[in-house]
Amino acid sequence: MASLINRIRLTRDRLRPFVRPRYESDTPKIGGTGPLDPYLPPTAETLGAAAVSHEASEAVQKTLSKLTQNRDAQAGQVWHAMGRDKYGPHWRFADQLTLLWAASTLLKPTTYLEIGVCRARSAAMVAAVRPQCAIYGFDLWVPDYAGGPNPGPEFVQEELARVGHEGNLVLESGDSRTTLPAFLERHPDLYFDVITIDGAKSVPVVASDYANALPRLKVGGIVVTDDLVLFQGPRRIWDAVIERDARFVSWEFRDAGFGVAGAIRGS
Ligand SMILES: C[S@@+](CC[C@H](N)C(=O)[O-])C[C@H]1O[C@@H](n2cnc3c(N)ncnc32)[C@H](O)[C@@H]1O
Numbered sequence: 626m627a628s629l630i631n632r633i634r635l636t637r638d639r640l641r642p643f644v645r646p647r648y649e650s651d652t653p654k655i656g657g658t659g660p661l662d663p664y665l666p667p668t669a670e671t672l673g674a675a676a677v678s679h680e681a682s683e684a685v686q687k688t689l690s691k692l693t694q695n696r697d698a699q700a701g702q703v704w705h706a707m708g709r710d711k712y713g714p715h716w717r718f719a720d721q722l723t724l725l726w727a728a729s730t731l732l733k734p735t736t737y738l739e740i741g742v743c744r745a746r747s748a749a750m751v752a753a754v755r756p757q758c759a760i761y762g763f764d765l766w767v768p769d770y771a772g773g774p775n776p777g778p779e780f781v782q783e784e785l786a787r788v789g790h791e792g793n794l795v796l797e798s799g800d801s802r803t804t805l806p807a808f809l810e811r812h813p814d815l816y817f818d819v820i821t822i823d824g825a826k827s828v829p830v831v832a833s834d835y836a837n838a839l840p841r842l843k844v845g846g847i848v849v850t851d852d853l854v855l856f857q858g859p860r861r862i863w864d865a866v867i868e869r870d871a872r873f874v875s876w877e878f879r880d881a882g883f884g885v886a887g888a889i890r891g892s
Pocket residue numbers: 721740741742743744745746747748763764765766767768770775799800801802823824825826830
């Protein structure tokens with residue numbers, strides 16, 4: 626019975642229309658203020674090359690080692706170290722952490738938005754590269770998320786301090802379908818250099834997160850997501866909202882891990 630209900634839910638999610646982002650023409654862009662600051666977003670291949678580099682792998686391992694240790698943090702460090710040891714210079718792997726290291730290293734963000742912060746492993750990658758970056762995080766703090774403790778805002782603040790974060794930190798608790806639009810309405814001039822969408826995984830919530838967040842991504846900015854192999858929600862929305870929209874060029878890695886992707890907003 627449970628599996629039948631699940632199948633009905635999946636079919637409904639596959640077919641049901643969903644909310645889409647509404648972009649505005651006066652969105653700020655990264656660069657373009659003059660000859661010394663050209664508008665030159667990275668290509669998708671540049672983002673991907675940085676994400677699979679040994680530099681990214683080493684940086685992620687180093688940052689993970691500074692965080693409170695749990696199963697995921699330890700597994701991440703072991704995975705990166707084993708791949709490099711076994712395959713030497715040929716090792717290529719990307720996950721959300723190496724992709725965020727890449728996005729932060731290439732763009733040097735001053736503003737970062739993350740939906741689904743959990744234990745701040747992803748936010749820590751941005752903070753480690755750009756300690757002054759303002760971080761805006763939204764989470765419902767679902768208890769024991771994916772089998773591990775999900776302690777909440779104080780813990781996140783402490784984790785980011787461990788990697789040297791010095792910038793502004795805003796953490797909003799609650800369902801992102803309501804907290805994010807309410808927050809953005811209160812901050813009409815706030816735009817982000819990098820956005821990670823990694824909260825709930827159902828089609829309606831993922832769609833709502835993209836619809837709310839993407840119009841605030843600066844032109845030339847990067848959006849990152851995870852779990853494209855694991856869940857139908859992120860996959861369907863990424864394909865519909867990013868892959869089929871000429872505003873974006875994208876890069877994806879799904880050889881191993883959960884399936885991660887990043888896209889650069891070009892207009
Ligand atoms: C996959 S985890 C995020 C992992 C994090 N980005 C990282 O890399 O460390 C997903 C998070 O989304 C949160 N979440 C789930 N549903 C949500 C919702 N409707 N609104 C806001 N957050 C939600 C959970 O509490 C959980 O912390």
